[in-house]
Amino acid sequence: ITSRKEYQARYKEDPRLPSNPNLMYKKEWMDWADFLGQKDRFYPDLQTASEAAQHLKITSRKEYQARYKKDPRLPSNPYEMYKKEWTDWDDFLLPKTVSDVWSFKQACSVLGINNSRDYRHARKKHKLLPAKPEKLVWWIDWYNALDIPRPYEYGILRGKVLEFGCQTLNDYKKMRLSLNDPRVPSAPAETYSEWTNTHDFFGKKRPYKVRYFEPEWEAWGLLIKEFLKTARAGDTKEKDLCEFVREFIEPSGYGLSPLDFLTRGSVDIHPMLALFSEVPSTRKKKWLFSINEFLDWVLATELTIEDEDTGEIHLVNGARNPFALINFDGEITPEKRGETDKLALPYQFVKATREWIFPDSSLQSTTNYNELSHLHRFSADWITVDDPSLIDENDPDCVVRRNGDKVEIWLPIYWTYTFALMHLPARGRQIIYCDSGEADGEVARIENGKVIWAENKNKLTGLTECQAMVSKIGEDYGVRYTSNKTHFGGQGYRVPFIPDELVYWLIKLRNWQEKYNPISKPTAWFDCKRTNLNESQRKQKGSNCFLFRDVGEVEPGIFGSRLTNRLAAALFFSGKGDVSGTTYFGLPYKDTSEDTLFGFGSLSISQFNSSYTPHSLRVSLINAYAYEFGLPLEVIMKLVGHSSILMSIYYIKSDKTGANLRERLEKGEKEALRNVAYTLKKHIENQRIEECKSQLTANSPEFLTSLTNARPSSSYQFKDFGCCPVGGVFCSEGGDRAMTKVNIFHPVPAGYLGEQNCIRCRFFVTGPAFMMGLVALFNEISLSVHTQSLRHSKLEEDLDNIIEDIEVISHQIYEEKKNNSEMQLLQEKMQAKVAERHKLNSEIETRAKKIDLYLCDMNFVHKHIDDCRTLAKSHPISPNKKLQLVVPASFEVSMDLDDVSCFHQLSEVCENAEIYHSCSDEIAIHQRSQILDRMLINNQIEPKLMFLSEQEQLSVGNQLTELMLSRLKSWENVDKVIDGSLLLTDLDDRSRSTLRSINQLFSAPNLLKIGGQSE
Template sequence: MGRKISFLSYSQASERVSKMGITSKADYLARYKECPGLPREPAHLYGEEYLGWDDYCGKGRGYYTFEEGRDAVIKMGIKSLSQYRVRCKEDSMLPSFPRKFYGGEYKGFYAFSGQENLKYASMIEASKAVVLLGCKNVVEYRVQCHQDPLLPSSPSSFYADEWKGWPFFLNMESILKTTVDKYATYDEFVSILSDLGIATSFEYNARYKEHPKLPSQPHVIYMKDWAGWREVFSANSGLYSTWQEAKVMVSQCRFTTKAEYLGGCSFDGRLPRHPDRKYKDFPGWVTFLLPEKYCCLDDVRCAVKIVGVKSSVSYKEVRKKYPLIPSHPERMFADEWVDWCELCDIPDFYSYESLQQLVRSHGCFIIKDYVRLISKLKDPKIPSSPEEVYPQWRSWYEFLEKPEPYTLVYIRGCGKGWVASVREFLKNQRSGQEKESNICRFIRGYIEPYDLGSSPQEFLTRKATDVRPFKELMSNQANRKAGRSLLLSVNSYLNEVLRNELTIEDDETGELVRVDGASNPFSTFEYKSDGSHGPSETTKPALAFQYVDAMKKWMISDTATTFSDLIVLHQFDADYFEVDGSLIDDTDPDCVFKKQGDKYLLWFPGYWMLAYTLISIPARARQVAYNDSGEFDEYIADIENDKIVWVKNKNPLAKCKSRQAFIQRCDDNAWGMHFTSNKTSYLGDGYDVPWAPETLVYWMIRFRKWQEKYNSIKRSKPWTECTRTNLNEGQLKRKGANCFLFRAFKEEQPPAYTARLSERLAAALYFTQPRNLSLATFVDGRSHGSLSHYESKYTPHCMRVSLITAYVMEFGLPIEVVMKLAGHASVVMSIYYVKVGAAFLRRRMDEGEKLALRDQAYAAQEMLEQNRLDELTHDLIANSELALQVLRAGNVGSTLVRDYGLCPYAAARCEDGGALVGGTNIWHPVPAGYLGIQNCVRCRHFITGPIFLGGLLSLWNEISLRLNFLSEHYFDFEKEIENWLEQIKVLDELEYDMEQIGGFFDPKERSRIELEIRKLQSEKEGVAKKMDMFLCDIQAITKQINECKALIAEQTSKDEAQVQLVVHDQNEIKIEIEQTSLFQQLNEVCINASIFQSASADFATPRRSQMIDRMALINKIRPAMCSLSEKEQLAVGNQVTKFLLQRLKTWGRVDQLIDGHILLEDLGDDERISKEELDELLTSKAPRLLDLIEVLV
């Protein structure tokens, strides 16, 4: 067995000291020998575990959290660490050593005391800065520290809680080695002492000058290797030469921690005090302390303590790393074996029933609630993994008293005999999950309660079956649709069993004959639905795009370029995985890691990249998760010189002509996306989208490269081996194999992502939500680094709904485009996901629709002239009912028809077209506006309707352009006034200075400027008045456009004889107001002027012509528009714009060319416009005025 020398663990020692009633250090030193296993100096033995005498003696177990402690320190007014050391005893809840107690949360005493830290937060940072300054001693530091304002004048006081001495702070080891000719290594130093026969530190201090290469301060020169004089003089005097030899003795002593070894290694003079420094190939403390042989259960128990095993499951995991540990100690040492709790020192837990009652009393309904309860109560009698503790355990559902899901896993009674048959049936079924749920509901709700057969064959061959319970089961479903689905699934399954297992072929005739008595008792059942319709839109809540965008920018800021820049995402513990130190590359900015003791924890960006993708594109989480990385594709996207390029894949496993990657290059050299699957088409090879956000493309490339380096794979993963899909066996075979981009860490397939996505989206919402709006919640008092404490009603699927809604409603994308982005099979499906009251949307009418609307205005005039008012009035709206009555009276000769509406008084009643005068029956004249005193759009006699919608929109755009010009004029006035005010401010300061020195100040200049400001203010107010007038016109036109939309939505018959103004939420036309470039706005007005007779391009045509001439001049083409008349400019300008739009495809590219951001020579091959083509278009001697229809084709 060997000799066992062991100190108590910190917790055991602390508990023993508390029971002994020891309350002070003096008392402890007098009595610690009463209890074997107590060290004389606990601070030295327990190292980081030791948190001060109060904690060690058990006087202050309930310490504050970091936030509570900080608030207490601020309240007490403590401003320095020295003050804290004295006064922390005033509050027993404050720890003596806050840096040790709070660990990573503690960022220095300044932060802990609520003071603004104007110095380096840690001693390490300050030390690096000192090295850069070149300070070689304390004196030089005192002189030079002021050169860096972040360095404290007294670092030993400022960093008192982490101070390690001046040699460490000044990095004197490297300084002395480079400035003094001393032995370069610790081993050389030790060797020469042996040669000189120096055996004590006193002798060394007396003789070191005999040899010029011996330093006076060896503990500084060899700081990293220094372990004390004892190690120096014993290095060549009998210490074990290898760690393996030392391990033989150590394993006999059964040390279980480093602290125990340090406290007991002195019993054998050959054991080094610091083997990790002594032996260059030291394997780590766990391997060093583990027993070499396992002769009894005590050896296993020792190993369990060393590796920290707490359950049988973790024991099996540990054995993968340390295979010498016995695989089955319960068999190997059966005579000594009690149970796993005894082996792992697990406390006695509550009984199953008691724990269940406790959980119920605290309102735990899900596993997450149970985890929170453990954290809240901190009761060691509550197991963290109850499924490993209780033999009667069946499932979490039963434990939490919740109904078990209807899946094959939870069939336990006589229905077990059905499982294999049902599983075989589901292999080739679509909607497999729904059918599995229905069949399991049938088995558990009908077969098992009434004991109707241990197999489907037995059930189908029964002589008589009571079907009434089954009818009752169907009627008890949530709705009739669910009942009908249950019947269809059960019949489909039972009929399949009849065909495949209860039907035989006659050997003579080949006729198919059913086994005697075999029949489906439900084959004649009919179950009609109640006729109710499902929701016309998704029931998932939509999140406003501004919040989705805020989440994206929180996850990945605009300035981020590597994963190390994503600092806000590094705070969550669930994203770190323990890895071997060899995998860490501290020179790689994408390698984010932290170190805990001897462990390296690597940050895995996969879950956050999945969440970021989900809020960037309107795809389903399942679609995104199962996309391909492209690691084995022939060509692949990459980043070179901060640019995204398409390159040949250098991976030796790359396959010729393979194109599976999520990020693809489209035919027009733009970036697109490839999805490996789609909910509406599992049979195909996925689908492509010829668009992808550029930022998403960049981060997907970085993530793929991270996966290749830190989570590499050697093959494509066959879908048939994927265990987390909802596809049947046939569908999985058709899918082939993929290199999954979002594969889990150390796996080949994607993880179970739903919960992980929900938590991360909730955390992102929590940190970005407005203060007065609750979009996500956080459990108070918990660690912000635990993702399980964040919750939100906005699920991953809500992100899809939100993006589709934003694309349609905010961006105005056509439904057919959204179909492509979302992977929908029909327009109806895309509309279903639009979370608004509208069921139809168009962003803007094209030129052809404008022509059609213009023709409708002509048709309206023709109806009026032919007295066919009954066909017209139901398509009209009016500002007053009286106007419609006048129109219906049939005074055709008095009706004036314009592009934007009708006047039933032939423009003769403008003087009373305004509002009432007070409480009288007298009417004001119609307010003047853009149209002058005949401002129809604000007149109470005005009549319009959907047939005039084109004219109304044309007028709206025309006034909007004028407002644009006026606003420029207005802001010019403001800027000029601001400049004058700055000059007055300067003169005021000059006047003050002159008064101070008794000089004379001449106020004439200031008076002149003030006069100029008053003049400018007057001019500005004039412009503002005109802007107000035009804005009122726009408001009136907008109201009429909205009423036209409402009328379109509510018309149910062409013969209606009344005006309709109620908007139905299922049928609405949407007209968006969008922000465009100035050139596009000018062109819109010019096009309208070519269509509608009432439209005017007087302001738009000259400005557009100037911009076209400027573009020509930039491209070294002679300007020609200025030499044309206004009519010619309108026609030629329309022709030039149409030509540019046809070649460049998008307004964005046209705007870039017009503004001079790109030149003709910069255009690609598919956009190429030669100077000759444009010059010929502009300089024709007799420019051909295009026909209206030709312009718009």
Template sequence: MGLGIQSQQEYKQRYKEDERLPSNPSRLYADDWINWIHFLLPRDISNLKQFKTACAILKIKDSAQYRVTQKNYPQLPSKPEKRISDWSNWYDALDIPKLYGYYELAALVQSKGVCSLAEYAKLRTESNDPRMPVKPEERYRGKGWTNTYDFCGVKRPYQVKYLTDEWSLWAETIKEFLKSARGGDTKAKDLCEFVREYIEPNGFEESPLDFLTRGSTNIQPMLNLFEQVPVTRRKKWVFSINEFLDWIISSYLILEDTETGEITHIKDAKNPFSHINFSGETAPQVINETDKMALPYQYVKAGREWIFPLDSVEKKLSYRDLAHLHHFSSDWVQINDSSLLDKNDPDCVFKVENGKTYLWFPAYWTYTYSLMQLPARGMQIVYCDSGEADQELADFKNGKVAWKKNKTKLAGLTNRQGMVSKSGQGEFGVHYTSNKTKFDGSGYTIPFMPIELAYWLVKLRKWQQKYNPLKEPTKWLDCERTNLNEVQRKQKGSNCFLFRDYLEKEPGTFGGRLRTRLAAALYFSGKSDVKTATYKGLKYNQSIKELEKSQTIPLSHFKSPYTPHSMRVSLINAYAFEFGIPLEVIMKLVGHSSILMTIYYTKSGKTGANLREKMEVGEKEAMSKATQTLKSFVEQQRIEEVKSQLVGSSVDLLNSLDNARPASSYLWKDFGICPVGGAFCSEGGCPVATKANIYHPVPAGYLGEQNCFQCRLFITGPAFLVGLAAMFNEISLAVNTQSIRYTSLGQKLDNIAEKIDVIEHQLYKIKTDSSDKSALESNRRELVGERMHLNSEIETRAKKLDLYLSDMNAIHRHIHNCQTVMRNPKENAENQYQLIVPSEFTLGVELDEVSSFHQLSEVCSNAELYHSCSDDLAVTRRSQMIDKMMVENGIQPQLFLLSEEEQLLVGNQLTELMLTRLKGWENVDRLMDGSLTLKDLSIDNQFDEKTIRELFEKSKPLKRIG
């Protein structure tokens, strides 16, 4: 057809251009008519114009489609590139827009600020530019494409896979090193940055072996890079570089003589950074990090109680009862075999939509809840064991944890690895498969777990066993998301991971899942009181109506400025220490009982019987001689002779003490020694990066920032046992004082919470606006404000309690170590001197619940004996109790007329007199609490008004130790 008409519609518009064309050809040529395509197609196709017309009529878009279509139309040439005289290429023939070249497209993408393939796809759709390929990563493979970052002009991450081919030898060596290096992720980044920012731009060798054998090396560009980063980062970075380069030398560039053991470096290989460590620099202490918001405990508590209600155990709740958690679409997994479902199981929650069956997966919310209950790191929790392969399994019976024999085929393949762990007779705690200070370490158990958490962890284990079973425990070596190197994973053995993903053996990536669920929990539990989270950027009262209408809710729309790291999961965390005061004692302390540490000694009497006696003032003074002896040894620079009688947090530091260390560097206390003169409190805490020799400051405590008890540099020993016990009792009194106020505030908070509940119930009943409703809302706002203020005060008290309890735990650990030294003295080596001779008597320690007066008197007595002890919290309270006793017995009160120092001295003597005359604390306590009067005492007691008056007239102080 000469007009080149390509469709029926175009024919009806243009047929009049040629008077020979009929208006309705299908009717005119009815006998021969086939269809419009057959009518319009050229009978002979010999030039490009005819070819283009034919392809347009047949709607052919590319060469592949042409080859398929050509078989149905004989007039289409099978090889048009040979048949068509004026042929050029397929792009021209089919009017296909020619795609951009790689560099042309990359320049376009970068000019538009595109940073990812998702943004590229959006740009392609919006611009409707046919020259942009759908998948540039496939289209330009081998034609310029390297990675998305180069394509978008964004700086590549410092990862091994993003080192270019030119530096492949460095990449392979780094990968080999990381197989055995600890902290692989961080070191990979450090080393890739080293290669990209120092090796590449300065034109150094493409092989690390050649770099280390090049001779002299200009390290100044690298030193300039170090100067651009903070001290802590600088130390870690240079440590990674040195460890890597030293590893290359030891692995590839040394020769060892098998006969002599002599080591020779190949081609004088050397690490040019071996002398750089920045050990003399200290990181500046950040006083106030305003960018890191901490989430107050009250919101964490409300959030976790929204996830799993507080009365879960009491009401025996199941997953089916958690309807508020079933609205989130990302917690549902599609299953192919519906026969796996148990419709009679209240923990089997499923639904059918559009012919597809979905099962509700409880692991993500349980993990979120666990992190809001336990003072542990996220990775520690997510890799906890379910206990599925242990000999015994935790279960619930009558609202308590009970243990039953594991009768599954997995039983016995792991040994007591379950997260819910048996920690004593009738007790249970948390078992972590990894150490709290290093993820690759062996597991450990803490002797406490909230009963509500145990309930839901047991439920999750049963659910996993039934609906997501394992054939065998999972080898850590097969895990891909732990950030551990190959060697570390081999050492870890196998576990049945409780929080494993559905149809997987290992937990998934929990970071994003946790953030959105934390935000959702804060959003729904916080309601309209305070903005802790938002939905689509809106506050609770602005968006809750939309959510109430929704059947499914996307978690991705929940946002919160608070991160999982910012949570305070408990107000008092001292129970989480691996070794410390027995848990029941801590609970008594928090419940404001008076706990006293008593030192007793056991002597063998003439009859051979063991006589157990409490250490009194005289014995305490005698014990101090051991301290003086130790001090004289140190002053004479003979510490190595008594070093076996010392204990400390750091074995390395103890071993480093020698006679060469000047005596002036030791700072003496009644409870121990600071071997660095009190100058390194800023580095006495836990490690930031152990091998890089970076440490946090020592945690503040009862003694303030110079908190010796928790300092890694502090040393003590049996000679300081009495001083340690004295400080323990003083801090115990501080805990008692704080816990009374803490409990009182808690009771006030409960009362206010009850009032708010009543008002909310009344507001619910009032539908329309009225003066009553306004008054109630105003009252509610006031109560909510008061509740927030009380919560703040409670947190302040709890923080102090936490600090004090942590100190008591640390002292308890030191005392335990002292007792170990005394019980197991090292074999008498030459020049070893025993400060306390164990054959004379045995010292022991007991924790007793005593009366308030007994506790106050012990603290006051120690304050008179030891410079390190203080009577600030005790003396006035004791004086009030003594004066009150005197008034109740018809005696003129005396102590309130004296100064605090005089009250201490006279009060101590009066207490000693009462103990002597009344034959022990039982009668003294009865006298002080009013259940016994002076008139009730027999003449034999010789304690009356005259005795007390005489004491006040001639009292004299005890001699202070030291």
């Protein structure tokens, strides 16, 4: 018997041997080796045994147990044999020094090192591992040292990539998993010296960027980058110039630098002209402009010589820009559509999608990130945490999971950005570069379901001032953008509007970023790499703490695909098949298995696709805010980030609005202002228009300038909102220019005024004298929009009912299919409902187009009003002027747009119709008369207006409305009486006299005039 194990198996062969000799003879007992006579048989100490084990190239405990008998002096249990010296198996099997490749291999095998990354981690613990193993004797490479299968040659691997149709690194990972081939490296970019970029690797065309130039074109790249530091719209120009170099310079061999190209003399530009011919006119002109701007800049900065004696400037001999004389000014630029051609996502789907991402009740129920389990299934939102000590598992907003020996945390950044874009119709780039407020002195917080302002406790406090996206505006709050409207490089601005449910999640994201993705200081825009701004623009932007910054970075990442895919996924799940064109792995919702959608596996966000883009959100939100929510156009302009209201309308598809210009002036003041227009009319009729031109404005300033006293007064046609100097007979050519450099014009676009749509005509002239007529016209068109919108809403309501019926019938058909029952009647009913739905959609589109037509007119009127107001302010009142056409300073006309009651809007139009001949009451008069008669009935008075003529209804209705407003003091009280929530008998004694006055109004032989000497 030579071991303890063997003793336990055989001691019974001798009945006098005890089972536990160490206990039986404990006074004499030393150890098993002494008892079994093995003391001299084994190595005397741990060091010698360790060297023997290493000589056998044993690298693990398991291998030791299998091979130790190859050396009879190695014990089976060295940890017992040498227990006084024993530490662990790694120490026992590791060589004491690593001096050559063989000892290096031994050490790596013992420590389980499989690659250079593992090696770097192991070195932190085991100092015997050399810092630079490449210097060891007999070193070849890591593959040899670690016995790793050598990767395929670059060309062979790329062939496999193309064979599998890989387009992205994710596709490559899937290919690697399916092949299960150790020769396919996990990181090809780090493995191959031949590696250039992913585009070449996947066989795709390189983007037109300087960084993708081949080395021999470095000189072009250096000068292009220098040029872009000061050029505006640098991202667009970089693409233009890189495409110019790659598609024209490289194939033609016209010089490895711009200097060679500009000084070579003869250049055949026909290949470039051929490239120009392949692109639209607008793109062609921009491309040529970028090329000429760059080449002229090179000539000025690199190829210009100044004579030191004379100061004269000369170009280097032969230097010239071969494209300087090329232009495409004679080409017709396609007319822009007055409306976006992008798909508009119906607002109900936008709302449903928002509520799928973050529940609508989040603010009230204080929803946390750990409750959003439906978002946790997307693998792209999880990242590995290098430092697990940062994790706070008691924080409900810290969502973590274990993936093998790795700890991963869920990122709320991308979904919050998607959610924000579903609330704010600003450009995505504006939102993504918003500030978190981490360095502001005061920040927004949620307390008891309300937004409050509290002192900022962050260590960065005070380094920025009022930069946060959730921004305090007076006693209220709104959104602050760090960039200005269409000019991303401009200064930021605030909008006094932001939904509370969005505020809640923005504050949550700020808190998350502070805790799990902190920054040491606000980030200077100059240091940002992804803004597409040039150096001089970035220098002016200051610093911000970017709310949507990537993990481990100080600025936002590339959000294009992240947003598009998440929007598609949200539409896919929230629409449940109702949103056409949304798919997962190419399949619509109804064809995707429930196990795939609702099982325990992860979902690939990149496989969700939709016909609707982030731009569709923009279209839908502008619709909703302009029409469904009745936001003022100025607020929408700021929300959308456009430079003019007209541009906002370009994006609007159509829907409804009840906006109305807020009344500031009394009826008498309106009549006084109308007299100012009459004064202007007299001056023009007396052929004195040149005295008035400084106080006029027009759609075409050139045409206004051309007006002289020589023009016959008979050619002027006057209206309450302006005049037509061509007698109203050139409407057929009052539109935009049909061809450049040719005096051919389109007709005036038809609108609310019909084909004689003066407000959009290039001959139309107006001014502050006509301001109230313009305001009256604006309100009249607004009423028409509102009327059409109500009909549009009714059609949409009918459509919703039809869709609901279709869903019910569809469910019934499904149940009948399961029971194999007769379905013909149900299918016929379904077809009838579908046909009705198509008809309703057609009617809705008709209404929508009419609304859109009126809205375009509203914006032209609004522009004229604003021009008049600006003109009035620029001409201060002067007592010496004989002709003062501008509105006096005390008459400040507000152009604020506001939601008012239907009756208020009707009354405004009717009042203006009595003052201005150009205004029509045909839409308003009957609606208002019905409302007033209903009010009379509610107050126990017989209806009166229904028995009057239209002219009498207008006059009496205006007086009745004026009477109520003078007695009830506010439109709010008038509206309460009109809708029946307040009766005249409920009022105080003075207000009750209104009841008597109303009776007097209808009983008097002559209509009572409000504001007279007696009641």
